[in-house]
Structures are given as structure tokens and as C-alpha cells.
Amino acid sequence: MSKYKTIDMQGYADIFKALSNPHRLKIFMKLACCGSEGIACKSDKACECVGDLGSNMGIAPSTISHHLKELHRSGLICTRRNGQRIECWVDPEILESICSFFTCKAKE
């Protein structure tokens, strides 16, 4: 059995679609890359609320919300309510799956 989440062709297409928009990619990298520790570390810095993620991006809150929903639908990020805020973080497991896709555990 694989130690990775099983993701089918359509699942990968959805993931790549989620990352295909520059704004979403930026949000994803903000969450995934915390300092020098590399992608998908689980420190608090990797977990940000919707408003913080949207700051300095020059797009409306409703648009940020839309993009986060897309990232969540594809399985890339997890969310949790904490008071008024919704916290977001990258699912580390799915990153391993994507990595395995490109190092070719993935087959047709």
C-alpha cells in the first residue's frame, strides 16, 4: 500500500487548475513556504486567516474567498474556524502525492 493519498487523473487536473491562477498560486505559496524550512511545514506561520492572505494582493475579499474555496475543493488546503476567522493551511499529505506524481509513481 502507498503511503500517499490516492489521487486520480481528474484529481490531479483539479489540483493543477487550482494552482494555475497566479493569485491562487501566490496564496498557496504563502501558506506552503514558511521561511527556510521548505514547503508544508506545520508551524503556526503556515496557518493564516482569509483576511491576512488577501492583504497586499489588491483583490476584493469576496475574490479571495472564492480562490480559497477553489484551493480547498482541490484538496490542497484545509480550513478551520477560529472565532471570527477562518484559518487556512496546506495539507502536507497532498503535497507528498503531488511530488510522487512528478517523480513518477503516477501512472496512466
Add this chain to the structure above:
Amino acid sequence: MSKYKTIDMQGYADIFKALSNPHRLKIFMKLACCGSEGIACKSDKACECVGDLGSNMGIAPSTISHHLKELHRSGLICTRRNGQRIECWVDPEILESICSFFTCKAKE
């Protein structure tokens, strides 16, 4: 200096967009995954012409052509004319770059 091609944020967005369409992803995997050797092997099997790629996909030749152009524009595949045919193969270097992105050499 990195041993990978330098790809900026927009470049990655373009790559993910190219892979976000199920038909294009299928074409890409046909090219990238040859047998049990894993992704991006350089054997002849990894190099197919436009017509062969389109067979069994149920879409028009003009659509295949369009998708291959997208894959090429993003830098994922290389092409070369051989007589009447255009041969396509995955650029192995760019795959290393993508892999490094997800193992987080990539930074904001």
C-alpha cells in the same frame, strides 16, 4: 547556482494551467510515463507524433494541435518535425524544476 531551469511565479502558473485540462494532462502523461521506467525517460517510446497522441482520445485533430501548442508554450514539451510528422517529448529539465518546486526549493 541551481541545476534547475529558473522558472518564475507566472511560469509555474502557466505550467499548472497547461496541466489543468484533463485532455492535456492525459497527453502529458502519455509522453512522460513510458512503461515502468518512470517519468521523463528519454527512450523512443516517450516521443510520439501528434496523430498518435490524439488517437483514442475522441477529440478533433485541430483540438489536439491546440493542446500541444499550450503544452509547448508552457515549456513542458519539445517538438521537432520529422517528415510529415511532428514529434513530441517531455522536456526532462523542466520536470526537475517542477519537482524542486514541490519539495520547496521554490520560494516567494
Add this chain to the structure above:
DNA sequence: TTTATAATTCAATAAATGTCGAAATATAAA
């Protein structure tokens, strides 16, 4: 040269996407 094959370009069209502001919902603070 004429005919056949492979692939691309073009024009048209339907569907999907990104964006916003206004309205609604959820929670916290006064």
C-alpha cells in the same frame, strides 16, 4: 506534377473563469 497524409490556422460558438460590489451570515465586542 498530381494526389495523399499530417498538422496547423482560422472563425465561430458554448461553457467556464475571475472579478467586483451588495447583501447575507457568523462571531465577538461594547
Add this chain to the structure above:
DNA sequence: TTTATATTTCGACATTTATTGAATTATAAA
């Protein structure tokens, strides 16, 4: 309870995308 803050949902709109068939270009074969 009233007010403020954070986020989402909705409706509208402009842009982009996927797709096709017809016409065109490039090469090979007869």
C-alpha cells in the same frame, strides 16, 4: 441588544478556454 469585524454568497459582467469543421500549409508518395 446593538455594533463592529470577518467571511461567504449572490448576481452580473467581461475575459478566457475548449471545441469543431473548413481552409491552409508542409511533406511524402505515386
